[in-house]
Amino acid sequence: MRALVWHGKQDIRCDSVPDPKIEQPRDAIIRVTSCAICGSDLHLYDGFMPGMENGDIMGHETMGIVEEVGPECTNLRKGDRVVIPFTIICGECDQCKRGNFSVCERSNRNKSIADKAFGHTTAGLFGYTHLTGGYAGGQAEYLRVPFADKTHIKVPDNLTDEQVLFLSDIFPTGWQAAVQCDIQPTDTVAIWGCGPVGQMAIRSAILLGARQVIAIDRVPERLSMARAGGATTLNFEEESVVERLNELTHGKGPEKCIDAVGMEAHATATLDSLYDRAKQAVMLETDRPHVLREMMYVCRPAGVLSIPGVYGGLLDKVPFGMAMNKGLTFRMGQTHVNRWTDDLLRRIEQGQIDPSFVITHRIGLEQGPEMYKTFRDKQDSCIKVVIRP
Amino acid sequence: MSANRTRRGGRRSDTTLATAKGLGWFSIGLGLVEVLAPHALARGLGLRGKEQLIASYGAREIATGIGILSSRDPTPWIWGRVAGDALDLGTLATGLDGHNRERGNVGIALAAVAGVTLLDVLCGRALSARRRGQRRLARRDYSDRRGMPKPPEQMRGAARDFEVPRDFRIPEPLRPWTSAA
Known part of the structure; x- marks a missing residue:
């Protein structure tokens, strides 16, 4: 598949990389229909966040269609339309039970590094350094979602991608x-x-x-x-x-x-x-x-x-x-995304707000590397970039 | 979408930025020489007694170089270099009087600084043009991007049905005093 890959400071490329596979029983694979470049991706682009490695796939604002699920991901089916929150959550640890999803105690597979850096671990994040798990991001054609039975927001078909994509983060x-x-x-x-x-x-x-x-x-x-x-x-x-x-x-x-x-x-x-x-x-x-x-x-x-x-x-x-x-x-703190999304999805459905107002640029994956620079430099009136892989 | 438009201007702009970076490194290199060997430079140019001035010019060059290399938009720093070049030329010109036995060296130095000044001016102009171009591009009107079905005045408080969770509430005694009603 194609993906936007970090190769170093201010060096993001659209590369061909291996397709993701189910690795754990609670995983799901989604086919990405829309994703976005986030302002916090620019901290990685500019090399201000430690813990990125050559070859890491970028992106944590993603949505798509479920393609495959692991045996323990029983509440998702192939064809479901889902937005993926940028925080990966187990839904079972003490923090998740309290709604403090961004500090989930179990989803960061590099817990030992985070424990050393932060004192105690925080949640795993998509495409956001090895300090938060080193998970592949969603600026790609496909995304593996760990703990997918909890790490998703199901969205109805009557809302467009652009109306619901930003439930993932911003x-x-x-x-x-x-x-x-x-x-x-x-x-x-x-x-x-x-x-x-x-x-x-x-x-x-x-x-x-x-x-x-x-x-x-x-x-x-x-x-x-x-x-x-x-x-x-x-x-x-x-x-x-x-x-x-x-x-x-x-x-x-x-x-x-x-x-x-x-x-x-x-x-x-x-x-x-x-x-x-x-x-x-x-x-x-x-x-x-x-x-x-x-x-x-x-x-x-x-x-x-x-x-x-x-x-x-x-x-x-x-x-x-x-x-x-x-x-x-x-x-x-990082956002406890799933704590708010039911309520916010209802507000979008009721027409109280349409978050797509913020989109200024729509591109394909190939234009991603160039658009990082445009977004970073605030050129061409760029405020929010949506990518359709 | 104007990705193509951005791509077209991109290569020229990259060359200009690369030139600016080169000038930044040159600044630091020259600055280090001036700071570390002001006596040798003064001797070679017949400018004895101006060692401290040369060392201070070196510090200026280093600061400008760091500014160029560390800023996202090096335009003001490059124009700062041009101003510095004028100072250098003025100082070197004092070495052209008939009593200076190193006039030949001063002439060579003047020619070199004049060449670099020309490069600085060209780079500064290209960067300024790039800046103006970006500003011209960056003028889309988003005043209709409300994101809400009615004007904000009518939407104010539309989500008052939302109950702030207990752990997000600011305890009453810790709230700021306010007189607004």
Whole structure:
């Protein structure tokens, strides 16, 4: 089959690779009908996440048709149409039973590495380093789904791929980011980053009833999409984020702040980002936490910082004293996808939201390598790329 | 879809970026020589007494080189090199007076710096044009991409039927004070 394969930093190719096979009794093989490039794939593309190996297949936003099931995968049949959540879940461990699916204790087959790196393992992820299991990703013609009896979302035939594909990651991720804020009708929610997750978080915050949503970015098309979703927008290249946020909140700061940027904050916009970039270049730091610093500074005391943006390792000059003295609450983590998807699928079916609004590019697998660069560089108004293998 | 359009411009842009990277490494190399051997350079160019100035130019070159190599868009750093070239040319020109016995070396150095300056300017112009081209491409209008069936004002709170799970609720005493109603 053909797949998008990681060969090194900024080197992704469309290769021919062996077809996946059933390896465990709970496995299933799906024929991929749609998949997407995620913003967090760019951290792998740019070489900021450790643990990738030459030949790894990319992708964790995938859906398709079940082709084959293992003997213990009894609730799926050939021909079922499924979206595959990016977190692989066993559904049986203590964490899964509590709904903390992204920290499933059993699905990471490289548990010993994760135990060493994180203290305790987190869930296995598709196409996202050997630290999270080294599972082949879904930017391919076929995908092997481990623990497939639990790791799936069945979707009805009357909804298109584009309407349901993002249940795999960005929609529940934006939703969880807003849910983590425990939004009250009086809240102002400030959202850094108007990429796909930021766009979903904006709409989630509106649907959950936030009084005011403020979106921060520098790319005009992303800001226009944010405005369409109901946000007041702020271009950080044209105005001071802190001053404007204080102005919009009568000097008090937003009650809730969402970091939908993560480890690769724009490197040349501020002095602290330049400092981070220089330290990254000489391998003294892995992440650029400018957004975290800014959120800690501007957030209203006793406010909440919700962090769906991916961080990979070591962060420098994070003003934790400021956060402690202001009594801020931090909520973060990979998304517990299956915890939200029944509810979100119902909202899509009811027409409350159509996540396909975010798609700007549709391509075949062969165009994938080039499109990684286009997406990374925010060229050609690119916000979300969907691939039809 | 404009993948073809992107591909066409891609090769030219890759060459420009490769040239910029080359200039970045050149900057670091020259900078190291200036920082490590300012006395030898000053002697060879008949610019005795300017050793500290030469070493500071070296530090500038190294910083610019790192900037070029580590930034996604090296355009401002390349133009920074052009400004640095002007300083170099000005400093070298002071070595052309009739009393300097190393005038010949100064002339060679001036010609070399002028050549590199030309390359810097060409690279800077190509990068700036690439930037403008990207900005022109990046102007699609997404103001109709609402994603919701009605305007946001009418959709605000449409999901209030959602019950935030207990473990996601912020305890009442920890909630920020707010005066907004």
